[in-house]
Amino acid sequence: MYKGLKRAACALLIVVALYSLLGFLIIPGIALRVVNQQLAQFATVPARLERIQLNPFSLELTLWGLHIGDDKAEQVGFERLYANLQLDSLWSGALHLADVELDKSTTQVLFAKDGTLNLTQLFKLPPSEPKPEEPAGEPFPLRIDRIKLSEGGLHFQDLRPSEPIEFVYDSLNLELKNLSTLPDDDTNMNLVATGPYGGRIDWQGQITLIPFTSSGQLKLTEARMKSFWPYVRDAVPLVLEKGVMSLSTDYKLSLDKGTQLNLDKIWIKVSPFAIKAPDKRPLVNLELLEISDTSLDLVKQEVLVGKIHSQNLETWAAREADGQLDWQKLFASEAKPAAKAEQAPAKEPAEPAKPWLVKLRETQLRGYKVHLADRVPKEPVQLELGPLNLDLKDFDSRGESPFNLSLDTGLGKQGKVQAVGQVQLKPTTAKLQVQTRDIDLRVAQAYLSPFVRLELRSGLLDSDLNVDLKSTEPLALAVTGRALVNQLHTLDTIKERDFVKWQQLLVEGLNYQHGNSLNIDKVSLNQPYVRFIINEDLTTNASDLVIKQPAEAGASSANAKPAPAGKPLGIRIGGILIKDGSANFADFSLTPNFATAIQQLNGEIGTLDSRNPKPATVAINGKVDRYAPVTIKGSLNPFDPLDSLDIATSFKRVELTTLTPYSGKFAGYRIRKGRLNLDLHYQIEKGQLKAENHLVLEQLQLGEQVDSPDAVDLPVRLAVALLKDTEGKIDIKLPVAGNLNDPQFSVAPIVWQTLRNLVLRAVQAPFNFVAGLVGGSSEDLGQVPFPAGSSELDPEAQKALDTLAEALKKRPALRLEVEGASAKAADGPLLAEQRLEREYQSTYYKIAQRRGDKVPAEASQLEVPDDEKPPMLEGIYRTRLKQQPPAEWKELDGEQRTTKLREAVLTSWAQSDLLLRQLGQARAASIKDYLVDRGGLADDRIFLLDVSLVEPNQAGEVITPLHLDSE
Numbered sequence: 028m029y030k031g032l033k034r035a036a037c038a039l040l041i042v043v044a045l046y047s048l049l050g051f052l053i054i055p056g057i058a059l060r061v062v063n064q065q066l067a068q069f070a071t072v073p074a075r076l077e078r079i080q081l082n083p084f085s086l087e088l089t090l091w092g093l094h095i096g097d098d099k100a101e102q103v104g105f106e107r108l109y110a111n112l113q114l115d116s117l118w119s120g121a122l123h124l125a126d127v128e129l130d131k132s133t134t135q136v137l138f139a140k141d142g143t144l145n146l147t148q149l150f151k152l153p154p155s156e157p158k159p160e161e162p163a164g165e166p167f168p169l170r171i172d173r174i175k176l177s178e179g180g181l182h183f184q185d186l187r188p189s190e191p192i193e194f195v196y197d198s199l200n201l202e203l204k205n206l207s208t209l210p211d212d213d214t215n216m217n218l219v220a221t222g223p224y225g226g227r228i229d230w231q232g233q234i235t236l237i238p239f240t241s242s243g244q245l246k247l248t249e250a251r252m253k254s255f256w257p258y259v260r261d262a263v264p265l266v267l268e269k270g271v272m273s274l275s276t277d278y279k280l281s282l283d284k285g286t287q288l289n290l291d292k293i294w295i296k297v298s299p300f301a302i303k304a305p306d307k308r309p310l311v312n313l314e315l316l317e318i319s320d321t322s323l324d325l326v327k328q329e330v331l332v333g334k335i336h337s338q339n340l341e342t343w344a345a346r347e348a349d350g351q352l353d354w355q356k357l358f359a360s361e362a363k364p365a366a367k368a369e370q371a372p373a374k375e376p377a378e379p380a381k382p383w384l385v386k387l388r389e390t391q392l393r394g395y396k397v398h399l400a401d402r403v404p405k406e407p408v409q410l411e412l413g414p415l416n417l418d419l420k421d422f423d424s425r426g427e428s429p430f431n432l433s434l435d436t437g438l439g440k441q442g443k444v445q446a447v448g449q450v451q452l453k454p455t456t457a458k459l460q461v462q463t464r465d466i467d468l469r470v471a472q473a474y475l476s477p478f479v480r481l482e483l484r485s486g487l488l489d490s491d492l493n494v495d496l497k498s499t500e501p502l503a504l505a506v507t508g509r510a511l512v513n514q515l516h517t518l519d520t521i522k523e524r525d526f527v528k529w530q531q532l533l534v535e536g537l538n539y540q541h542g543n544s545l546n547i548d549k550v551s552l553n554q555p556y557v558r559f560i561i562n563e564d565l566t567t568n569a570s571d572l573v574i575k576q577p578a579e580a581g582a583s584s585a586n587a588k589p590a591p592a593g594k595p596l597g598i599r600i601g602g603i604l605i606k607d608g609s610a611n612f613a614d615f616s617l618t619p620n621f622a623t624a625i626q627q628l629n630g631e632i633g634t635l636d637s638r639n640p641k642p643a644t645v646a647i648n649g650k651v652d653r654y655a656p657v658t659i660k661g662s663l664n665p666f667d668p669l670d671s672l673d674i675a676t677s678f679k680r681v682e683l684t685t686l687t688p689y690s691g692k693f694a695g696y697r698i699r700k701g702r703l704n705l706d707l708h709y710q711i712e713k714g715q716l717k718a719e720n721h722l723v724l725e726q727l728q729l730g731e732q733v734d735s736p737d738a739v740d741l742p743v744r745l746a747v748a749l750l751k752d753t754e755g756k757i758d759i760k761l762p763v764a765g766n767l768n769d770p771q772f773s774v775a776p777i778v779w780q781t782l783r784n785l786v787l788r789a790v791q792a793p794f795n796f797v798a799g800l801v802g803g804s805s806e807d808l809g810q811v812p813f814p815a816g817s818s819e820l821d822p823e824a825q826k827a828l829d830t831l832a833e834a835l836k837k838r839p840a841l842r843l844e845v846e847g848a849s850a851k852a853a854d855g856p857l858l859a860e861q862r863l864e865r866e867y868q869s870t871y872y873k874i875a876q877r878r879g880d881k882v883p884a885e886a887s888q889l890e891v892p893d894d895e896k897p898p899m900l901e902g903i904y905r906t907r908l909k910q911q912p913p914a915e916w917k918e919l920d921g922e923q924r925t926t927k928l929r930e931a932v933l934t935s936w937a938q939s940d941l942l943l944r945q946l947g948q949a950r951a952a953s954i955k956d957y958l959v960d961r962g963g964l965a966d967d968r969i970f971l972l973d974v975s976l977v978e979p980n981q982a983g984e985v986i987t988p989l990h991l992d993s994e
């Protein structure tokens with residue numbers, strides 16, 4: 028018995044010894060040799076395994092020092108691989124490993140430029156014979172109590188993108204507990220990976236292989252986006268300058284019934300982040316983007332974002348000269364090659380995929396800055412938005428429910444824009460409260476320049492508006508509130524002078540209903556100003572400002588049909604208030620140039636309503652050149668002025684010297700002094716005009732004459748004197764009436780023609796005009812008849828001169844010119860008779876004196892006897908005719924001779940110009956004497972002109988003409 032036991036024990040020891048020898052030495056040695064032979068045979072790179080260690084009793088297997096690849100570029104390897112097989116694998120029906128440990132593993136995952144993977148090139152395996160496909164069976168039963176990867180290393184490199192991608196994890200630690208291919212066995216997992224370039228990975232959770240499910244938490248800390256950005260760069264042309272991302276999430280993944288993935292408590296942080304365009308210009312620079320309280324459901328295709336917080340983003344965008352956005356061009360340049368490469372046969376359109384639903388509960392953007400540039404205008408526009416703060420709440424990507432919006436941003440250097448309210452995408456609706464402050468209107472300059480030669484020097488917009496958008500098709504938009512434009516100042520770039528400006532324009536009670544109405548309760552203009560200029564060619568500065576636009580091709584097509592006119596927009600303005608307005612008016616078509624200023628315009632215009640024909644009241648006061656008051660009162664309907672208008676305008680004490688250019692052009696004289704009072708009253712009722720123009724000129728004095736081709740060919744100074752009364756006033760009333768619907772009717776030419784006709788009648792028939800001043804007859808006072816040979820005024824002539832004197836007293840600026848006249852045919856014989864009688868008296872007076880007779884004081888008082896006349900006639904003939912009587916007259920008797928002598932003397936004197944001139948002068952003197960002595964006129968107002976020879980009238984009277992002139 029003992030020997031049997033002894034032999035059994037020896038046998039057992041031998042077996043154990045052999046088993047130990049085999050397990051500890053032989054099998055590991057053989058296995059190591061076989062493994063290295065296989066590696067040498069199939070590996071394409073140097074490969075070896077340093078040592079295999081087996082514990083046949085504990086079934087622990089350890090592999091040491093696997094190296095695949097060059098010593099300098101090892102691609103796969105580890106320091107130690109340990110596995111502990113459990114004996115219950117023999118009866119449990121599954122391979123059971125207690126522990127699997129892998130220490131300091133190394134893995135190089137390298138994609139070459141051509142897309143080959145280094146791991147697939149490590150071995151050359153013989154081709155396997157194809158086998159018929161077999162239905163998938165149950166997975167190999169395996170259970171591992173613990174798997175631990177310690178200080179592993181992973182090096183990834185991809186040369187396929189335009190820029191190589193590379194990242195390294197040199198400390199990779201993984202621990203799995205209870206890994207099993209048996210159904211419903213859960214595995215606990217814990218992964219921590221770190222590397223020299225950041226991007227720590229923490230992964231904790233559970234895994235079930237059959238069916239495959241997993242849940243847990245995944246966290247990525249400070250991963251550098253540059254490590255994977257080339258993939259993005261090849262899709263979109265954006266150059267990453269800097270970018271660090273962190274994220275964490277709870278997840279649930281199941282492949283049992285399709286792919287089911289749920290992410291919860293998603294947290295993503297990007298800080299900092301900056302991208303540039305390929306030409307190195309900056310595009311986006313972000314300080315912080317944080318997404319939190321977010322979940323994702325892959326099956327439902329829903330993303331619920333709890334909160335987005337972002338701050339201090341700075342971005343740049345520009346519209347290029349061709350009208351495209353620079354961002355649009357960036358993406359278009361990448362899309363074109365891809366589009367060509369993907370020319371594939373057309374396929375039937377697939378059913379549209381179910382859209383993802385994205386809900387944003389709360390979004391906060393803080394401190395954003397947006398740099399906008401528009402290079403389409405000739406002068407590029409730069410616009411700065413920021414700091415921009417935006418809040419969105421309850422946003423739904425389907426757009427079927429409203430979300431709250433709050434926007435607060437700066438605009439330009441000092442502008443502010445705020446918008447608060449609700450917006451809905453489907454249908455598109457919005458209710459917003461919009462507030463703007465100090466918006467610099469000069470940003471519109473580049474868009475105005477192609478159309479008008481006008482410079483916006485300044486202008487700030489303030490507004491408080493409520494915007495109510497109810498639909499976009501058709502557009503249903505309502506805007507209410509107020510608007511204010513401060514310090515508007517525009518400059519005429521041609522003349523380099525102010526054009527339109529104001530200190531403040533306030534629009535209150537604004538209510539705009541798109542396509543229907545525009546209501547404004549009140550418009551207030553504070554210190555408005557406008558400059559209006561008439562150029563030398565009679566164009567205006569306003570017309571000069573407009574830049575003519577080239578006609579668009581096809582715009583004048585004969586077949587083009589105008590769009591149907593819609594309902595006219597109803598416009599109602601409750602009132603317009605003007606405070607301290609002013610204007611400058613200049614007319615450079617005149618020589619010298621004319622310019623005047625209107626200041627201190629104050630007043631208001633009543634309600635204007637395009638749908639209510641009731642006229643609006645007008646009451647405006649102002650001053651011309653600071654001192655002359657102007658008033659405009661009445662009512663008008665600006666939307667239909669031909670229907671109803673009643674406007675009275677009054678100008679008082681306007682200095683006429685400012686009108687010198689007009690007097691120079693149209694009258695040919697400057698104005699030395701004077702004032703103007705002008706009252707205009709225009710009434711229109713149903714197109715019928717009734718106008719009254721009342722013009723009063725005070726103390727008008729004309730200056731020197733001006734050459735003007737447009738001057739009227741009239742004695743203007745005389746006209747002024749005729750029209751000016753004793754107080755130095757010219758009072759003219761010019762009524763106008765007519766049908767404004769008649770295209771041939773025009774007010775201005777009628778007024779001018781009426782005024783011209785008045786002046787023309789006055790200067791063409793001045794005596795009739797002055798006779799009318801005193802109620803005289805239409806008989807011409809400019810002619811004074813005298814009997815032939817006489818300078819005495821008859822009663823009729825005296826009566827006419829009395830009327831003339833009274834009229835001249837009413838026109839003190841007039842002076843009378845008396846032109847003495849005589850008629851040889853009518854006055855000559857009588858003058859000769861009178862002259863002969865005076866010669867008889869003179870001769871007889873001398874004879875009486877020599878005889879010592881008593882004589883009167885004047886020779887004209889003598890009565891010459893008839894018998895004394897023949898002897899004296901002989902001497903008169905010889906003395907006055909300076910010749911001897913003809914010899915043949917000696918044969919005549921005394922009576923015949925006397926007759927011949929008398930006829931000769933009378934004939935000589937009847938032809939005497941001197942006698943005729945003296946008679947004309949006597950007649951003129953008689954008229955002046957009468958007007959001075961009896962008429963009461965100042966003698967310096969009456970001038971005697973040189974005499975003239977005329978023809979007598981039918982009654983034998985000689986007419987002495989009178990003339991009127993001005994001082």
